[in-house]
Amino acid sequence: MAQAVGTAHLETSTGLDNRKLLMWLFLGSECLFFGSLIAAYLLYRDRSVAGPYPSDLFDIPFTSVSAFVLLMSSVSMVLALAAIQRGNVRGMQIWLFTTATLGLLFLSGQAFEFTEFNHEGLSLSTNLFGTTFFVLTGFHGAHVTIGVLILLSLFTVSLQGRIQQKDSLNVELAGLYWHFVDIVWIVIFTLVYLIQP
Amino acid sequence: MATEWPQTRRTGLADALRGAREMADQHYGIWSWIAPVDHKRIGVMYGVTAFIFFLAGGIEALLLRTQLIVPNAGVLNHDQYNRILTMHGTTMVFLVIMPLSAAFFNLMTPLMIGARDVAFPRLNAFSYWVFLAGGIFLNASFFTKDIFSGELGAPDCGWTCYSTLSSKAFSPGHGVDFWALGVQILGIASLASGFNFIVTILNMRAPGMTLFRMPLFVWMTLVTSFLIIFAMPVIAVALFELIFDRLFNANFFNPDKGGNPLLWQHMFWLFGHPEVYILILPAMGIVSEILPTFSRKPLFGYPFVVFSGIAIGFMSWGVWVHHMYTTGLGTVANSAFGISTILIGVPTGVKVLNWMATMWGGSLSLKAPMMFAVGFVAMFTIGGLSGVTHSVVPSDYQQQDTYYVVAHFHYVLFGGAIFALFAGFYYWLPKFTGKLLDDRLGQIHFWLMLIGFNLTFFPMHISGLLGMPRRISTYSEGQGWDIWNMLSTIGAFTIATSILIFMINVIYSLRRGEAAGYDPWDGRTLEWTIPSPPPHYNFEKIPVVHARDPFWHEKYTEDEQGRPIPVVAGAANGHPDEAHEEHGGGHGIHMPSPSYFPLIAALGFPIMATGLIYDYALVAVGAAVLFVGIYGWALEPATEGEEA
Ligand code: HEM
Ligand SMILES: [Cu+2]
Numbered sequence: 001m002a003q004a005v006g007t008a009h010l011e012t013s014t015g016l017d018n019r020k021l022l023m024w025l026f027l028g029s030e031c032l033f034f035g036s037l038i039a040a041y042l043l044y045r046d047r048s049v050a051g052p053y054p055s056d057l058f059d060i061p062f063t064s065v066s067a068f069v070l071l072m073s074s075v076s077m078v079l080a081l082a083a084i085q086r087g088n089v090r091g092m093q094i095w096l097f098t099t100a101t102l103g104l105l106f107l108s109g110q111a112f113e114f115t116e117f118n119h120e121g122l123s124l125s126t127n128l129f130g131t132t133f134f135v136l137t138g139f140h141g142a143h144v145t146i147g148v149l150i151l152l153s154l155f156t157v158s159l160q161g162r163i164q165q166k167d168s169l170n171v172e173l174a175g176l177y178w179h180f181v182d183i184v185w186i187v188i189f190t191l192v193y194l195i196q197p
Numbered sequence: 198m199a200t201e202w203p204q205t206r207r208t209g210l211a212d213a214l215r216g217a218r219e220m221a222d223q224h225y226g227i228w229s230w231i232a233p234v235d236h237k238r239i240g241v242m243y244g245v246t247a248f249i250f251f252l253a254g255g256i257e258a259l260l261l262r263t264q265l266i267v268p269n270a271g272v273l274n275h276d277q278y279n280r281i282l283t284m285h286g287t288t289m290v291f292l293v294i295m296p297l298s299a300a301f302f303n304l305m306t307p308l309m310i311g312a313r314d315v316a317f318p319r320l321n322a323f324s325y326w327v328f329l330a331g332g333i334f335l336n337a338s339f340f341t342k343d344i345f346s347g348e349l350g351a352p353d354c355g356w357t358c359y360s361t362l363s364s365k366a367f368s369p370g371h372g373v374d375f376w377a378l379g380v381q382i383l384g385i386a387s388l389a390s391g392f393n394f395i396v397t398i399l400n401m402r403a404p405g406m407t408l409f410r411m412p413l414f415v416w417m418t419l420v421t422s423f424l425i426i427f428a429m430p431v432i433a434v435a436l437f438e439l440i441f442d443r444l445f446n447a448n449f450f451n452p453d454k455g456g457n458p459l460l461w462q463h464m465f466w467l468f469g470h471p472e473v474y475i476l477i478l479p480a481m482g483i484v485s486e487i488l489p490t491f492s493r494k495p496l497f498g499y500p501f502v503v504f505s506g507i508a509i510g511f512m513s514w515g516v517w518v519h520h521m522y523t524t525g526l527g528t529v530a531n532s533a534f535g536i537s538t539i540l541i542g543v544p545t546g547v548k549v550l551n552w553m554a555t556m557w558g559g560s561l562s563l564k565a566p567m568m569f570a571v572g573f574v575a576m577f578t579i580g581g582l583s584g585v586t587h588s589v590v591p592s593d594y595q596q597q598d599t600y601y602v603v604a605h606f607h608y609v610l611f612g613g614a615i616f617a618l619f620a621g622f623y624y625w626l627p628k629f630t631g632k633l634l635d636d637r638l639g640q641i642h643f644w645l646m647l648i649g650f651n652l653t654f655f656p657m658h659i660s661g662l663l664g665m666p667r668r669i670s671t672y673s674e675g676q677g678w679d680i681w682n683m684l685s686t687i688g689a690f691t692i693a694t695s696i697l698i699f700m701i702n703v704i705y706s707l708r709r710g711e712a713a714g715y716d717p718w719d720g721r722t723l724e725w726t727i728p729s730p731p732p733h734y735n736f737e738k739i740p741v742v743h744a745r746d747p748f749w750h751e752k753y754t755e756d757e758q759g760r761p762i763p764v765v766a767g768a769a770n771g772h773p774d775e776a777h778e779e780h781g782g783g784h785g786i787h788m789p790s791p792s793y794f795p796l797i798a799a800l801g802f803p804i805m806a807t808g809l810i811y812d813y814a815l816v817a818v819g820a821a822v823l824f825v826g827i828y829g830w831a832l833e834p835a836t837e838g839e840e841a
Contacts, residue, residue, distance in 0.1 A: 012400035018316045021396050025426055029388065033430035036464065040438065040449065049455045125446035128455050135441055153828075 023173050027180045034184050037139060038191060041132040046197060048127035057117050058193055066109035067189045070144075073102035074182045077175045087165035093158055096171070099178065100151040103144055110141050133192070140188060143181045150174050232791035234318035235733060237629060239325050240303030246329055247296035253336070254288035255693060257281045262653075262689040265682050268674040278670030279353040280372065284336070286356030287376065290476065291383045292332045294610065297618045298479035299324070299387075302394050302418050304629060308724035308731065309412045311403025311740045316396040318789040319830060320389055326799030327386035334803040335379030341371045352376035355668060357465055358439070360450035360458035365443055371810055374443055378806035381436045384429045385802065391425035394418055403723075405742035409503070412722045413496060416503050417482030420510040421475050428471040435464035444809060459524055466517035474513045477577075477609060478506060480617030481548060484570045487624050488552055490718050491567035492559025493761065495746055498551045505544035512541045522590050523597050531590045538588035542581060549578055564718070565639025569620030572647055576612025580605055583658065598668075601661025607654045619646075619699070626703075627717055631729045632710030638702040642695050649691030656681035656688075721749035734786040792833060798826025 012018060076098040083091030114134070122130045154174055157163060163170060233239055260281055264272040273281065303321065307314055315321050341350030352372035354363040363373045398419045402411070411419075439461070441447035448454040450461055489496045496502060518526060518534035552574050561567065583605040587593040596602055619642075627633045660681040665672065672678055716725040723740055724731075726748050744750045753761040801823025808815025 013402040013406075014399050016400065018396050018400050021400060022317065022392050025392050025395055029392075029426040029430050032427050033434060036431050036434035040434070040460065043457075043460065044455070047455045047457075124441065125448060125454075128448050131441070131447040131449055131454075131456075135437070135447065139437075153831075 017169060019169065019173060020176075023176050027176065030180065030184075034140070034187075037136045038188065041136050041192060044128040044132050048129045050127050052117075052120055052122050052126070052129070054129060054133075054192075054196060057120055057122060058196075059113075059116075060193060062109070063113065063189065063193055066106050066113075067185060069102050069109070070106045070182055070185050073099045073106070074179050076102060077178045081168065081171050081175050084163065084165060084168045084171050089158060089161075089164065092163070092171065093155060096151050096155045096158070100148050100155065103148040103151065103178075107141060107144055107148070110137065110144075136188065136192070140181070140184055143184070147174075147178050147181050150177065231796065232322070232793040234314070234322055234789045234791055236303045236307050236315050236318065236321060237731065239321050240300050240305075241629060242325055243296050243303055243328070244300035246325075246332070247293050247300060250288055250292035250296070250332055252696075254285050254293055255696065257285040257288065259689055259693060261285060262686040264670065265672075266686040267683065268672050268679060270671060273670065274347075275670045276353065277347065277349055279355075279668075280339075280349040280351040282668060283352045283355050283358075283372075283376070284339070287335065287352075287380070289610070290356060290472070291380060292328075292335070294476045294614050294618070295383075295387060296328055298421070298476070298614075299328070299390055301414070301479060301483065301618075301621055301625070302390065302422075305625060305724065306394060306397060306415055306418050307401070308628075308727070308735060309415050309722050310398060310401060310406050311723050311736060311742065312397065312401040313735050313739075313786070314789065315393055316401055317393050319792050319795050320393050322792065323795035323799055324386045324390040324393065326796045327382060327389065327802060330799050330803045331379050331382030331386060334382060334806060335375060338372050338375030338379070341375065350375075357469070358461075359465075360439070360461035361452070363439060363443075363461075364450060374440070374810045377436045377439045377443070378809065381433060381440070382802045382806060384433050384436075387425050388429050391422040391429070394422040395426070398422075403736075403740050403742055407742075409500070410742055410745045410747070412482075413485035413499070413502055413506075414479075414482035417478045417485070417506055420506050421478045424471045424475050424478070424510055424513065428468045428475065431464060432468035432472075435461060435468065438464075440809070459521075462521055462524065463517070466520045467514075469520065470517045471510075471513045473606075473609070474509055476614050478509065480573065480614040481506065483617045483621040483624075484552065484573050485548075486722065487566050487570040487620050488555045488574075489746075490624075490720055491562045491564060491570070492556050493562070493719070494555060494559040495721075495749075496551070497554035497557075498547075499745065501547055502551050505547040508544040509541065512537065512544070516541055519588055519593070522593050535588055535590045539585060542585050542588070545581055549574060549581070564623075565634065565636050565643060566620050566624035566718070568640065568643040569616050569623060572643065573613060573616040573620060576608055576616060576647075576650065580608025580610075580612055583608060596661065598666055599661035600657040600665045600667055603667050604654050604657035604661060607657070611654070612650055616646075616650075619643075622699075624718070625724075627710075627713035628724055628729045628731070630707055630710070631713050632706045633713050633717055634702050634706045634710065638698055638705070642698045642702065645695035645698065646692055649688045649693075649695055652688030652691060653685045654688070656684045660685075716748075719752075721746040723747060726751075734788055737786075790834070792830065794826050794830035794833065796826075798823055798830060801826060 012021075014021070076095045080092045080095035080099060083089075083095055122133075124130055124134050151174060154163065154170060230238070230242075233242065260273060261278065264270050264278055303315070306312075338351045339349055342348040344350070350370060350372055352358070352375060353368055354373055354376065358373065358376060361367055363377075398411070398415055438447070438449040442449050442451060448456045450456050450458045452458060485496055485502060516534060516538045518530055519538040522531050522535075556571070563571075583601070587596045587602065587605065623634055623639055660678045661667075663677050663681075665676070665678045665681075672682075713729040715728060717729075718725070723736075723742075726740065727736060740747070749761075751764070753763055756762050801819045801821075804819030804822055805816050806819075808817070808819055
């Protein structure tokens, strides 16, 4: 199943599965992507020439809850992988679905936050805060959305009985991506919301 | 994209196209080109496409040079000049040198490490299609204005697209939108191939092919791929910022709202300097293969060449401000980056010295590939030296934005990368066409190109030092620039002639070239152990590697003075495998099945990009196409045999 041609069932030179190595490299690349976005946010922090400013808008308790929701989704992701590695398809399905639901919950929180900010006068073009904030958190939200799609796809395919213990790598890869997106949120939450000059 | 699972049921669509797939499976018919997964075929497609873009970029260059041949020429107006200049630079960097390097990654890496294909053949096809889509999309910008009345719609911001030249206010129209989205699409292609080649090189090596037995070209592919996967996301963010500014009125580079246009320059060059090494490291790899072969000596100081390549990879992240000395970052920043820039010349110099030491005392065979490789070393060295002159801050204050810089980067990019890529063509094309290129035509090509190149770009050092700014569409007489410009233009047409000769050579040799055989150059590495052209599966038996330059050691041992002596009579020019060429024929080797889903997925990007510019409804269409492609891809089995 690995695309490794002709060597599908042979060892790789490093012993690491091709697809897993690919995922790690992809996440490494993503670090630079989010790193650049976060850098732009930090560079422009406090440079807005007109309001509204972060302190006018941020609702820390609310965002803490949604950050917590996302954190918990990482736990359920771990449980999904653990389940399928033990051959427990049912368990995996339950936890995959839970993870996707928590992800969706987080996304609705973000949608609510965006609309709320918008009502209070912040748009992409209002000031530098609006520009950098929406682009940074928007790209993170897009990543979560893709993650949810992957989880739901896995879930659907597994309902057709096509994910068994031997296919646990699929879940593992989705998990790697999911945890990464989660960690990025922790960084964003800390740097953007919590630490305010 | 990342996930695949075994298929138990076929979808209707897949069923319907099964016949086509089977046809492609046998590697004939149009489907084998539309749905290729074979790295060699994809390599050829990369090469041919990039060469066509090379011709386009070359014609653009000729237009620019014609405009500059004399003061106040009336060939192009300012606006046309800016747009063609922008497209020339963007084309040569993103549509020529990068994909030509990718062509060699594709053609050579699996052969050189003893693999049957890359790690992810369909991802590989995806890279190619995305590249093609991005290239066409970028060039489509020409037609967004009334081109037939002389109005070009192409971007006009230069290949560096500095802010605020790129803002809506200074560049209305859609040119810059096409540029930003087009480069973004091309970045996706590069990223995908970067991942693919790292995994391939790390994971797919034949038994015994340890990292430090890998050919230099493979090493440079590896370093380049790492640079790609870390540099591309940086420019991706910069491009997104530009796109958001232009299409959705964001403020990243908008000084009115406190935005700082310099942010663009920082991000562009943080990407841009690694990028110039993305352009040159593969070329260095090619040359590091050719020099030993034609000197009949191993590469001198292999570990030094490898480690200096790696060092360049790391250091290339710490020099970007040398493009920004005149932006007022202050003495400390300028000094620090001046020092780091001088330091990056060191590993570069190490390589040059090792190449020279490789040739030293060798029995040189000055065939066309070798001529181009030696030309590379000489021309690249000149470019490296002028690079060091503008690493010096006060000196660069004079040189910045003059033709002197244009001379520098053409010595490294044309004298460097393009010379090496041609060396690679003469060296490796016979492996895939089965026909040698004509050496006499090759020599003529080389000398004409060398003369033309120096005639074009050497005078630019002088016109630059005389103060001629780059990126001007004309100039007035009496400034001492006339003669140098005249020479440059004559040189440009000389280069064009040499390229024509190359094309004639390729066509001629395809028809009646001498058969290449397995090993036309008495080569050292694994690709010469297999037929030309190689069978679909490359190696009937995966080779076992015992040394660096494995094929050489199969053919030769050394006498006490270190001179090579053939192992068995006949083995040196003949071939151990040649005798039993026919046996087996590769039956029973499982190769990946062709797939058209990468093409479908790739089509999604230009559709979405067009939608962003003209009509958001198209964005949804493009996204849907992308999804169909990705899901089809994820759900189809990778090889026909695997579904049961
Ligand atoms: C010995 C190593 C090198 C050094 C010290 C060096 C240094 C520099 C410096 C300081 C500049 C900025 C000049 C200015 O704008 O005033 C520059 C420009 C440039 N260099 Fe190099 N360089 C080196 C090698 C290379 C290589 C190997 C390449 C590409 C293959 C390259 C491509 C370029 C390009 C494209 C520009 C101009 C970018 C632009 O403004 O459009 N350089 N180089
Ligand atoms: Cu540079």
